[in-house]
Amino acid sequence: MRWEGAGARQKSEKSRVAGIRRPDLYRLTVMEHTELGAGDGDRGEAGFAAFGAEVEPRIRRALVALAGPEVASDATADALEYAWRNWARVRAMANPAGYVYRVARSRIPRRRRRFLPSEIAGLDRIPDVEPALAGLLAALPERQRVCVFLVYGCQWHYPEVGEVLGISPSSVRTHCDRALDALRRGLKVEHERTP
Amino acid sequence: MNEPPDHANRSSDADLARQLSAIAGHAVAQSRAAEVASQREPVVSTRSRRLVVASAFAGVIALVVGIAALAMRDEGGPSIVAGPSTIDPSAGSGDVEYGGNVTVLESTDHGPQLCGAVAESYPPQCGGPDIVGWDWTAVEGEESANGTTWGTFYLVGTWADGQLTLTRPPTGPLPVPQPDTDYTTPCEELRDGPGGATDPLGDLTLGLDADPEYAGSWWDDTSGVMNYGFTANVDAHRAEIEAQTTDPVCVVAMPTSQADLLAAQETLLSVSSRPVGIEMYGSGTMLDRDESGAPQFVLAISVIVADPVTKAWVESFIGEVPYRLGALLNPVEPLTTPTPGSASTNVTYGE
Numbered sequence: 001m002r003w004e005g006a007g008a009r010q011k012s013e014k015s016r017v018a019g020i021r022r023p024d025l026y027r028l029t030v031m032e033h034t035e036l037g038a039g040d041g042d043r044g045e046a047g048f049a050a051f052g053a054e055v056e057p058r059i060r061r062a063l064v065a066l067a068g069p070e071v072a073s074d075a076t077a078d079a080l081e082y083a084w085r086n087w088a089r090v091r092a093m094a095n096p097a098g099y100v101y102r103v104a105r106s107r108i109p110r111r112r113r114r115f116l117p118s119e120i121a122g123l124d125r126i127p128d129v130e131p132a133l134a135g136l137l138a139a140l141p142e143r144q145r146v147c148v149f150l151v152y153g154c155q156w157h158y159p160e161v162g163e164v165l166g167i168s169p170s171s172v173r174t175h176c177d178r179a180l181d182a183l184r185r186g187l188k189v190e191h192e193r194t195p
Numbered sequence: 196m197n198e199p200p201d202h203a204n205r206s207s208d209a210d211l212a213r214q215l216s217a218i219a220g221h222a223v224a225q226s227r228a229a230e231v232a233s234q235r236e237p238v239v240s241t242r243s244r245r246l247v248v249a250s251a252f253a254g255v256i257a258l259v260v261g262i263a264a265l266a267m268r269d270e271g272g273p274s275i276v277a278g279p280s281t282i283d284p285s286a287g288s289g290d291v292e293y294g295g296n297v298t299v300l301e302s303t304d305h306g307p308q309l310c311g312a313v314a315e316s317y318p319p320q321c322g323g324p325d326i327v328g329w330d331w332t333a334v335e336g337e338e339s340a341n342g343t344t345w346g347t348f349y350l351v352g353t354w355a356d357g358q359l360t361l362t363r364p365p366t367g368p369l370p371v372p373q374p375d376t377d378y379t380t381p382c383e384e385l386r387d388g389p390g391g392a393t394d395p396l397g398d399l400t401l402g403l404d405a406d407p408e409y410a411g412s413w414w415d416d417t418s419g420v421m422n423y424g425f426t427a428n429v430d431a432h433r434a435e436i437e438a439q440t441t442d443p444v445c446v447v448a449m450p451t452s453q454a455d456l457l458a459a460q461e462t463l464l465s466v467s468s469r470p471v472g473i474e475m476y477g478s479g480t481m482l483d484r485d486e487s488g489a490p491q492f493v494l495a496i497s498v499i500v501a502d503p504v505t506k507a508w509v510e511s512f513i514g515e516v517p518y519r520l521g522a523l524l525n526p527v528e529p530l531t532t533p534t535p536g537s538a539s540t541n542v543t544y545g546e
Contacts, residue, residue, distance in 0.1 A: 061223055069226035076226075089378065089417075120222050129214045137218065152212040153219030183211060 048087045052080055055097040061156075062101055062164050065149035066142065067108050068119045079104030098166040114138065115145060136186040140179050147172050148179035293354050293500055293524035296368040299326060299337075300345040307331075309350070309359055311499065311523060318343035324499060326350070328361035336367060351527055354500045357473075359524070376482055378413055380420040381490050382445035408432070410449035411492035413482050424449035424492060449491045451517055456480045456494045459513035463496070466512060473498070473505050483519060493517040500524050 059079060063072035079100045083090045090096045105113070117123055117134035137145060146165065150156040151172065158169035158176075165172070298310040300321050307329035310321035318340040331337055337346035351363040403409040403423070409432075410424035422445040425432045433446035460478050481495040494516055498505050501522035509518065 060226055061219070064219070064222045064226050069222045072226045088375070115222075120218075120225060122225075123218070123221060126217050126221055129217050133211075133214050134218055137215070148215065149219055153215035154223075155216065180208065180211065187211075189207075189211070 058164055059101055061154050065146040067113050068115050071112050075104040075108050097164050101164050130187055136183050144175045144179035147175035151176050292351050292362055292527050294351040294527040295524040296349050298347050303342040325358040334365050378415045380415040380418050380422050380445045381447050385443035407454050409453050411453050420445050426452045459494050459516040462512050473508050493519050495519050497521045
């Protein structure tokens with residue numbers, strides 16, 4: 001049995017509040033994992049495991065850039081849960097990683113889609129990092145922030161970022177260029193692009 | 196944070212990349228730490244803690260996938276038994292044999308029990324009905340750790356007084372055909388649009404949860420259409436949604452609102468005690484089809500056995516709300532080779 005309705009999501013959110021007092025809700029969510037669709041068989045489980053192993057780090061990094069580490073932790077897991085429950089459909093998609101990212105992003109309220117340095121413990125103990133940089137990163141528009149975080153912070157290639165975000169590599173580059181310009185302006189550094 | 200003199204002036208793009216890498220690495224590590232910390236707690240209560248699959252990907256407790264996924268994948272997942280006329284009247288009396296793929300777990304706290312759900316700890320944890328006649332030496336493939344032994348098997352037995360009494364030797368999991376959800380959009384005519392701009396279950400959907408006429412939504416990825424159901428004012432809702440996206444969307448009428456389904460669910464969950472033998476381990480709304488093939492959302496309830504007693508108990512609380520019971524164990528043909536889920540796909544509605 002699959003739980004497709006928005007109610008399942010709402011119940012999950014309620015379970016976060018109600019916690020252990022609502023064991024049925026917990027059990028529901030566990031059941032969601034265990035009920036792989038018809039006809040998936042070993043191929044479905046093995047395929048999903050491989051898919052998850054590949055995309056989980058990518059989705060997490062993108063979501064960290066989008067909404068910070070704490071929200072990313074939950075959102076990554078939620079998105080993979082969704083993919084698991086809908087694996088029969090997700091696996092047939094042209095860009096399943098991008099789809100999972102979109103699902104995760106859509107479930108993060110707009111007000112939570114921000115990267116707040118104050119939410120990153122120990123940021124002040126990272127040596128040789130310009131004090132203003134995290135704040136400037138946080139101030140970037142969402143797409144620019146995620147792109148520059150992934151390309152320059154996580155050493156991804158443009159196509160990799162484009163696949164997750166569902167945009168073209170050239171768009172990724174444009175977002176990165178604009179983000180770097182903004183960061184340079186904020187840090188008052190001159191453009192010294194490396195080869 | 197250190198602030199070296201003239202640091203900014205020394206910054207090049209390479210140095211900027213180095214700093215961004217340091218921040219990114221730190222933030223990602225904190226995200227990982229948050230997830231790992233949540234997994235240390237054996238009792239699951241938040242969304243992050245309940246994510247068995249995601250946890251397995253992190254390489255923390257991969258065994259849970261082996262348990263949870265294997266336990267009820269298509270060769271053993273709970274199948275749907277719903278409606279007033281599909282249940283054997285003698286079910287639950289102890290005369291009918293039920294079978295299904297289940298996780299069996301025995302710990303230092305309890306004997307062998309049937310797991311409706313498995314907690315994401317190591318060793319795993321679960322609580323459920325006792326299994327009478329269980330013998331670990333008679334099965335293969337079990338695992339053990341810290342006094343807990345568990346495994347996934349196909350069991351056949353009689354169900355009475357809230358426990359399963361084995362009537363046949365357990366075997367490894369068997370393949371069980373499962374009904375699949377039909378996500379096909381019900382709209383034959385859709386407006387033109389580029390497609391792909393609407394977040395599946397995204398912002399549009401999130402804003403609808405509070406609408407008392409909202410029934411639910413789903414994504415048909417075959418056609419790329421987001422679908423919405425409302426109990427009234429369908430045209431107005433369609434216009435409102437179409438104004439928010441350039442994508443083709445399908446908005447249809449449905450008989451029951453999400454609010455009514457969730458209210459029924461709340462009622463069911465608020466019951467403090469259940470009669471012996473009624474084990475409910477999950478509930479939620481799900482997309483379904485009525486007898487004419489029209490989509491509707493129903494309240495789905497997972498139980499161990501969908502016997503008449505359980506069905507009557509459910510109906511006494513949720514009234515006329517459409518529902519489906521998903522049973523972990525289903526009737527099997529007597530005195531023959533186990534036919535798992537033999538009565539599992541005959542679906543009618545509980546209303």
